[in-house]
Amino acid sequence: MMKKYIFILAIFAGACGHVNFDPPKGFVETQKSSTILRLVAADASAIRVTHRENKKNGSPSFWATLMERELTEFKGYKLEKKTKFKSTGFVLEMRAPYKHKNFHYTVGILAGDDDLYIVELGCENAVYAAHKKSFMSLLGKIHKEID
Amino acid sequence: MRIILLLTLLATALGGCAKRSEMSHRPSSYRYRNYGGARTASDSAPASKSMESEEARPSPTTGVSERSDYRADKTTATKKSTPENSAPESKSDRTTLQQRMIIYHGDLSVGVFDPEKASKRCLTLTEKYKGYLKSRDNNYLVVRIPAARFFDFIQELEGFGKMTSRRVSSEDITSQFVDLSMRMNNLLGARDRLTAILAKATKVKDTLAIEKELTRVTGEIERIKGMLRYYSNLVSFATINVRFYMRHGTSSYKGPAIKIQTPIEWIRYFDIVTLFRN
Numbered sequence: 001m002m003k004k005y006i007f008i009l010a011i012f013a014g015a016c017g018h019v020n021f022d023p024p025k026g027f028v029e030t031q032k033s034s035t036i037l038r039l040v041a042a043d044a045s046a047i048r049v050t051h052r053e054n055k056k057n058g059s060p061s062f063w064a065t066l067m068e069r070e071l072t073e074f075k076g077y078k079l080e081k082k083t084k085f086k087s088t089g090f091v092l093e094m095r096a097p098y099k100h101k102n103f104h105y106t107v108g109i110l111a112g113d114d115d116l117y118i119v120e121l122g123c124e125n126a127v128y129a130a131h132k133k134s135f136m137s138l139l140g141k142i143h144k145e146i147d
Numbered sequence: 148m149r150i151i152l153l154l155t156l157l158a159t160a161l162g163g164c165a166k167r168s169e170m171s172h173r174p175s176s177y178r179y180r181n182y183g184g185a186r187t188a189s190d191s192a193p194a195s196k197s198m199e200s201e202e203a204r205p206s207p208t209t210g211v212s213e214r215s216d217y218r219a220d221k222t223t224a225t226k227k228s229t230p231e232n233s234a235p236e237s238k239s240d241r242t243t244l245q246q247r248m249i250i251y252h253g254d255l256s257v258g259v260f261d262p263e264k265a266s267k268r269c270l271t272l273t274e275k276y277k278g279y280l281k282s283r284d285n286n287y288l289v290v291r292i293p294a295a296r297f298f299d300f301i302q303e304l305e306g307f308g309k310m311t312s313r314r315v316s317s318e319d320i321t322s323q324f325v326d327l328s329m330r331m332n333n334l335l336g337a338r339d340r341l342t343a344i345l346a347k348a349t350k351v352k353d354t355l356a357i358e359k360e361l362t363r364v365t366g367e368i369e370r371i372k373g374m375l376r377y378y379s380n381l382v383s384f385a386t387i388n389v390r391f392y393m394r395h396g397t398s399s400y401k402g403p404a405i406k407i408q409t410p411i412e413w414i415r416y417f418d419i420v421t422l423f424r425n
Contacts, residue, residue: 048422052413070414077419096419105419122422 018051018115021141024134045123045131047138054116063116064090064109077105088112088143091136096122104128108139112146248378250318251297251385258394259308262286265391268307276300278384286391291384300387308394324378331371338364 019037023029027047031038037049064082071077071094081093089110096105101124108119119142121135259265266286273280278292278300292300301313341364345357409415 044423046422050417066409066411066414067417070409071417074408074415075418098419098423103419105422107417118417120417120419120422122419 019049021049021138021145024138026131026134041123041127041131043123043127045121045127047131047135048120049138049142050118050120052116052118054111054114058111058116060089060109060111063111063118064092067107067109067118068092071105071107085110085139086143086147088147089117089139091139098122106132106135108135108142110139110142110146115146117142117146246321247319248321248324248382249294250320250378250381251294252316252318253297253301253385253387254312254314255301255304255310255387256312256390256392257304257308257310259391260394262391262393265307269304269389269391272300272303281386288389288391290387290389292387294383294385297385297387304389307391320378320382324375327371327375327378331368331375334364334368334371338368 018035019032021037023039024047026041027039027045028041029037030040035051039047039049068079068082071092072079075096077094077096079092079094081091083091083093085091085108089108092107092109094105094107096103104121104123104125106121108117108121110117110119119135119139121131123131257265263286266283266288269288269290270280273290273292276292276296276299278290278296281289281291283289301315304310338361341357341361345354345361348354348357
């Protein structure tokens with residue numbers, strides 16, 4: 001009887017997390033907690049989904065500006081493109097130096113009434129186009145969740 | 148009585164003429180251009196050029212005029228010994244009589260925010276002024292600059308930072324230079340005469356004695372040549388000692404504007420490094 005309760009509790013706890021998304025094409029899940037989901041591709045590209053509780057008046061624009069400022073002005077990343085993503089978010093496409101190479105670092109910021117999701121993609125130039133599709137499909141799933 | 152008086156006047160006049168002609172017999176290497184009054188560095192520098200232009204004057208670039216120059220000098224001197232040429236009132240002589248040979252020296256201390264950078268700039272400036280680096284000890288530099296541009300160089304150096312000490316000195320070596328030139332010419336004449344005597348000598352004893360003297364005279368000529376070359380170099384190039392030191396006080400910060408970091412702490416966590424590390 002006890003075992004049955006533990007099993008149900010475990011399932012409940014798992015479902016309770018905010019990052020229950022299926023990995024997009026080409027990525028496998030390597031780490032998952034209630035707020036962070038980490039996915040990796042065979043070519044070492046990585047996606048990380050972070051959930052935070054949104055604050056009152058925390059619009060997608062507010063969070064996108066805050067993130068852009070942090071990454072470009074303080075960390076020195078070069079913003080290549082900033083696009084609006086549907087009604088809930090923004091996508092920041094950046095170049096970032098990593099291990100003496102220029103990597104693509106793309107950050108999606110999606111904000112609903114109560115939830116805030118930050119989705120990051122880091123990969124090399126050669127595989128960026130392919131992984132961006134997976135990244136955008138994941139953003140689409142999150143958008144459906146919070147919209 | 149009148150005849151005696153006339154004779155005395157004539158004798159005096161002749162004596163005066165003789166003195167003038169003696170003066171005009173001085174080798175032209177004694178003549179220096181008179182720039183008169185206050186002298187600037189630009190006047191002194193082209194010492195080398197003006198010297199070259201004069202026929203038999205020892206050249207500062209090549210050092211001392213060679214034998215051919217000396218002979219040319221002799222002919223020129225003879226030519227100029229005619230009364231109309233040798234008159235001290237003559238304009239050309241007045242201009243060539245008193246050119247000064249001046250050695251310039253500068254000692255500067257400049258306070259800068261980045262002494263290393265200032266030293267590099269100073270070297271670039273030295274090249275621009277066609278000078279050269281004599282020595283360097285960290286940010287203490289000794290540079291040689293063409294004397295003509297001595298003050299321009301110092302003025303430009305002032306722009307590097309705050310000049311806290313500036314000492315400029317000059318040394319007039321005209322008399323030494325004239326003295327050496329005169330001795331040089333005398334020795335060249337002596338060498339000529341000794342060579343002529345040597346050609347006529349028949350006894351071994353005499354030959355040996357003349358050769359010994361000839362060796363001594365030649366050695367002395369070489370020594371004076373070296374000294375003239377050394378003086379010419381000192382006159383042509385001013386020596387400047389520059390010390391750059393770290394300047395304290397209000398720094399002129401020229402970097403990007405300082406910004407206040409984001410007030411939401413967890414935003415700082417997002418980074419490509421943390422993305423790949425996890």
